[in-house]
Amino acid sequence: MTARFSFAIHATDGRARTGTIAMKRGEIRTPAFMPVGTAATVKAMKPGDVRASGADIILGNTYHLMLRPGAERVNRLGGLHGFMGWDRPILTDSGGYQVMSLAELTKRSEDGVAFKSHLDGTRHLLSPERSIEIQRLLGSNIVMAFDELVPTTSTREVQASAMERSMRWAKRSRDAFDAGGQHAEDNAIFGIQQGALDEGLRKSSADALIDIGFDGYAIGGLAVGEGQEAMFGCLDFAPGQLPLEKPRYLMGVGKPTDIVGAVERGVDMFDCVLPTRSGRTGQAFTRNGPINIRNARFAEDQGPLDPACGCPVCATWSRAYLHHLVRAGEILGAMLMTEHNIWFYQQMMADLRAAIAEGRLTAFADDFRARYAAGQ
Numbered sequence: 012m013t014a015r016f017s018f019a020i021h022a023t024d025g026r027a028r029t030g031t032i033a034m035k036r037g038e039i040r041t042p043a044f045m046p047v048g049t050a051a052t053v054k055a056m057k058p059g060d061v062r063a064s065g066a067d068i069i070l071g072n073t074y075h076l077m078l079r080p081g082a083e084r085v086n087r088l089g090g091l092h093g094f095m096g097w098d099r100p101i102l103t104d105s106g107g108y109q110v111m112s113l114a115e116l117t118k119r120s121e122d123g124v125a126f127k128s129h130l131d132g133t134r135h136l137l138s139p140e141r142s143i144e145i146q147r148l149l150g151s152n153i154v155m156a157f158d159e160l161v162p163t164t165s166t167r168e169v170q171a172s173a174m175e176r177s178m179r180w181a182k183r184s185r186d187a188f189d190a191g192g193q194h195a196e197d198n199a200i201f202g203i204q205q206g207a208l209d210e211g212l213r214k215s216s217a218d219a220l221i222d223i224g225f226d227g228y229a230i231g232g233l234a235v236g237e238g239q240e241a242m243f244g245c246l247d248f249a250p251g252q253l254p255l256e257k258p259r260y261l262m263g264v265g266k267p268t269d270i271v272g273a274v275e276r277g278v279d280m281f282d283c284v285l286p287t288r289s290g291r292t293g294q295a296f297t298r299n300g301p302i303n304i305r306n307a308r309f310a311e312d313q314g315p316l317d318p319a320c321g322c323p324v325c326a327t328w329s330r331a332y333l334h335h336l337v338r339a340g341e342i343l344g345a346m347l348m349t350e351h352n353i354w355f356y357q358q359m360m361a362d363l364r365a366a367i368a369e370g371r372l373t374a375f376a377d378d379f380r381a382r383y384a385a386g387q
């Protein structure tokens with residue numbers, strides 16, 4: 012029988028690693044990209060098509076699901092897996108990031124964050140204990156600790172105090188998780204390193220999390236507008252402060268070149284709305300850079316979105332047809348563009364895993380960046 016949670020590293024290349032996370036609901040090949048299923052759906056895609064793209068795990072959003080349709084309701088309806096028809100692992104965020112970016116009239120205290128729903132104005136409290144309870148009700152397999160975020164432009168003093176509170180909340184999250192509950196045999200918990208771009212704060216945060224002990228460690232508070240160079244500067248030290256033998260998850264990242272650079276710096280897991288959101292607005296990712304399919308130059312282009320892509324969309328439909336669908340506002344346009352983009356990300360992750368396993372990551376990454384930039 013598969014253990015609750017294990018992580019095996021099969022090969023390393025520089026700081027990069029490729030491995031497998033084993034959970035009862037299935038294996039997750041790393042480096043992994045998790046499509047975002049905000050409201051119990053990876054927008055415009057059926058779960059079987061998400062799986063066919065090569066995705067081993069998807070992400071659900073605690074903040075959105077607690078407000079609509081409600082965590083207790085999802086629980087009565089079989090948990091997220093049964094409700095949405097996805098039987099493989101699901102990671103849920105803690106709601107911390109979204110409550111602070113989307114909710115109205117938020118009031119932070121040591122207890123948690125009180126807020127009004129952006130949907131209907133109802134009042135709620137999200138605390139470490141409630142966040143863990145909600146994630147358990149949803150049937151999450153990888154539960155995230157609840158943390159506090161402040162802008163990277165805040166003063167070091169504000170950053171330090173938010174990081175320290177996040178570490179107290181990480182301990183409360185761990186204690187709430189250890190108190191048990193539904194699916195206790197089937198879920199793992201990750202802590203989240205904070206500390207903005209400051210090496211000393213990141214180290215204090217990592218040490219506090221390691222002292223508590225988690226199944227995996229996320230790097231939080233990046234990709235919030237600091238730019239790729241600053242993010243990579245932080246990733247030159249942050250992953251190395253976390254345990255070598257546990258998975259490292261960079262939250263909310265990112266563009267294809269962000270992911271390639273982060274994998275080179277030792278990150279194992281990613282999530283981002285970019286492939287799905289871009290698909291709905293007419294942007295397709297290709298090995299030669301992103302293209303906007305609405306552009307008039309594609310009106311009679313009979314080639315596929317990306318000639319090197321192995322996805323069902325590129326096998327069947329032309330750029331001209333997708334150009335027409337997207338310009339006409341047809342639902343199928345959003346569906347096909349999203350499917351191609353999710354495949355692009357999953358193929359990129361498979362290529363990264365193979366390059367690490369074969370010890371040629373630097374050559375692969377340099378070639379990927381050169382081709383991607385040439386088309387832009």
Ligand SMILES: [Zn+2]
Pocket residue numbers: 316317320321322323324325326351352354355
């Ligand atoms: Zn394709």
